[in-house]
Amino acid sequence: MEKLSLEQLRSLKEQSDLEVNLLQDSLTKIRTAAARLENAAAALHDLSLRPRGKKLLVPLTASLYVPGKLDDAEKVLVDVGTGYFIEVQHFLLLANSDPSRAVRSRGQSPPGQPHQDPHCRLPRLENAAAALHDLSLRPRGKKLLVPLTASLYVPGKLDDAEKVLVDVGTGYFIESIMVALRGAELLPDELMLEDDDVGEESESGSESEPEEVALSEPSKNAVYNKEALLEKLDDITWPENVEWIHKLTVDHAQEQEIDVNDDLARELAFYTQALDGTRQAFEKLQAVGIPFLRPPDYYAEMVKSDSHMLKVKGKLLVEKKKIEEAEERKKAREAKKLAKEVQAQKTKERAKRKKEDIESVKKWRKQRQQSGFARGNDEELDLPLDEEKGFERSKKRRTGVAPGDRTGGFKRKVGNEKGRKKREFREAKFGHGGRKGMKKQNTAVSTNDFRGFNKDKFRERKRMKK
DSSP states (O other), X not given: OTTSOHHHXXXXXXXXXXXXXXXXXXXXXXXXXXXHHHHHHHHHHHHHTSOTTOEEEEESSSSOEEEEEOOOTTSOEEEOXXXXXXXXXXXXXXXXXXXXXXXXXTXXXXXXXOOOOGGGXXXXXXXXXXXXXXXXXXXXXXXXXXXXXXXXXXXXXXXXTTSOEEEOSSSOEEEHHHHHHHGGGGXXXXXXXXXXXXXXXXXXTTTTSOSOOOOSSOOOOOOOOHHHHHHHHHHHSOOTTOOHHHHOOOOXXXXXXXXXXXXXXXXXXXXHHHHHHHHHHHHHHHHHTOOOSOOTTOOOOOSSXXXXXXXXXXXXXXXXXXXXXXXXXXXXXXXHHHHHHHHHHHHHHHHHHHHHHHHHHHHHHHHHHHTTSOSSGGGSOOOOOXXXXXXXXXXXXXXXXXXXXXXXXXXXXXXXXXXXXXXXXXXXXXXXXXXXXXXXXXXXXXXXXOTTOOHHHHHHHHHHHO
């Protein structure tokens, strides 16, 4: 390891991490399969306790069951969770031929599920007994809806209230007559535990898993306490002598029975009931003298606040302003484009007119030459020179120039002698404006002018160089 380079160590670490992840995934899958096998073994153990020919419900889906009979508990297929089904004999071999080893002790929950006390299923039996009591009051042939799934119902008739199967919440369905006779004693023996047994089993399983696990969701089992419900109903019921204005209840008398399966008739009944109730309430409110209609000058408060509506108004104004500015820019672009087109058209017209005038002058000259410059009709040039506006004086004036000053403002500078001398001195020293390079070059006159040449000075410089 010490002789390996950094890159080799990194590759070795990545390979080790990959192997660890594979091992963890395999371990998770093995645990899941083991839990599934334990649950299947527990179910098989419960199934082996049932006698041959026992009636049971066969699940087609998670909430749809069909009636059936148990012919042979040994001929059962087990879903091992891999898309395959194996026979129970092979499954028992996988479980070491002892299904009790895969079954938890009584009162303990399967692995991965919270502990549940079987006594908490007593309210379910109480609710079932209350529902059966209400069902027994219905006459034979009463129409009712039979649930196929949690949200799917089919119409049916009640033939015999005693031949009803009840879900006791433990995975078993029992007949209604047994619920009515025995009640809570119908719980299976393996689910009815004494407090001492529960304490011993909790102590034995404390080493492997915790005693209590908090429920992820609250229990959905309801308690049917008829006396408490009636007492609460008396508390919230309106007194008999209370005024109608406090209740605002309207009763509608249904004349004939409506077929609930007829959509049009049902909707018409709803409409008729609402209309009749509105009329009754209208008459009662008018009789009491309570105003309930909106006055013509009343403005109800808006759903949106004023500040919110001001923000909306400001946003709309900003959008409107943006649209107007965009329209103005568009018009300006169009006007500019049109002005360019007009300018180009005028330029073409001027060029065309100039060309025509030049051709006219050339033609006139040629005619004059051919006639020998004789006086006649073609003596004068036939051009509209009087109509030209190019000879008119421009009306634009320079700033700081008097109306009668034809010098362009130079007349004002004549009287300022001091300023003129300064200007002349600067011009003599620095020169006038424009290019300065040509002034330093020799001309024909300066080349032939030897007045500034000193022979003696030239000889002294030559001696110093030597």
